[in-house]
Amino acid sequence: MIERRPFLSLPGHRGDWLDAKHHFSPAHAGSGWGELRIWNDDEISPNSGFPPHAHANMEIITYVREGTLTHRDSLGNESLIEAGNVQVVSAGAGIRHAEYNLEQAPARIFQIWLEPASRGGCPAWGTQPCPTAGRSGCFVVLASGLHSDHDALPIHACAHVLIARLMVGESIEYALHDPRLAYLVPSSGTIEVNGTRIFARDGAAIAGVAMVRIAAIEDADIVMVDVL
Numbered sequence: 201m202i203e204r205r206p207f208l209s210l211p212g213h214r215g216d217w218l219d220a221k222h223h224f225s226p227a228h229a230g231s232g233w234g235e236l237r238i239w240n241d242d243e244i245s246p247n248s249g250f251p252p253h254a255h256a257n258m259e260i261i262t263y264v265r266e267g268t269l270t271h272r273d274s275l276g277n278e279s280l281i282e283a284g285n286v287q288v289v290s291a292g293a294g295i296r297h298a299e300y301n302l303e304q305a306p307a308r309i310f311q312i313w314l315e316p317a318s319r320g321g322c323p324a325w326g327t328q329p330c331p332t333a334g335r336s337g338c339f340v341v342l343a344s345g346l347h348s349d350h351d352a353l354p355i356h357a358c359a360h361v362l363i364a365r366l367m368v369g370e371s372i373e374y375a376l377h378d379p380r381l382a383y384l385v386p387s388s389g390t391i392e393v394n395g396t397r398i399f400a401r402d403g404a405a406i407a408g409v410a411m412v413r414i415a416a417i418e419d420a421d422i423v424m425v426d427v428l
Contacts, residue, residue, distance in 0.1 A: 223239035235315040250298055257316055290355060337365070358427065366389070368416050
């Protein structure tokens with residue numbers, strides 16, 4: 201099954217500084233796709249952002265698509281997360297953090313929340329640039345719950361977070377293993393997923409499919425969560 205979730209049909213809200221769309225609505229209990237609980241498509245206005253707030257028992261992956269974010273947390277970490285970079289906050293037993301856009305242009309991000317494999321534990325934070333050369337024409341793992349993914353940021357969830365860059369006319373295949381659940385969003389460009397047309401910022405909810413075949417109708421950047 202490939203279910204297209206059009207961007208324009210997604211619930212969301214627009215405030216003074218945040219324009220948010222929710223692939224999965226945090227307001228609805230049971231919302232999600234396996235361990236994937238939230239996928240927000242956020243635009244943060246200049247000189248604004250999320251003030252310090254607390255989380256526990258959640259893995260929060262932020263992919264910065266455009267602009268920059270300034271991260272601060274209760275562990276003493278502070279960092280500038282630039283476009284093309286990824287950040288992981290493992291909330292563990294509890295962490296406070298803030299995410300600000302202190303620049304003069306909007307910041308556009310995907311914020312992905314995953315249920316951890318176990319509750320509690322020490323909170324942690326990490327960031328790194330997304331590979332550029334390696335992601336052309338193939339998926340690269342950004343964050344992973346598998347110890348064998350040495351180059352990925354570690355998360356305490358049974359999932360892979362992947363990215364790929366496809367040029368028009370290119371295609372790739374990706375094998376899913378049980379429970380064969382994945383969720384995919386092209387941050388830019390139009391693609392086909394097993395023959396279903398998916399436009400920029402649409403979601404593709406994938407279930408019960410052994411092989412995902414993705415073809416680029418336009419140059420496209422793709423982010424996918426593979427639930428392991």
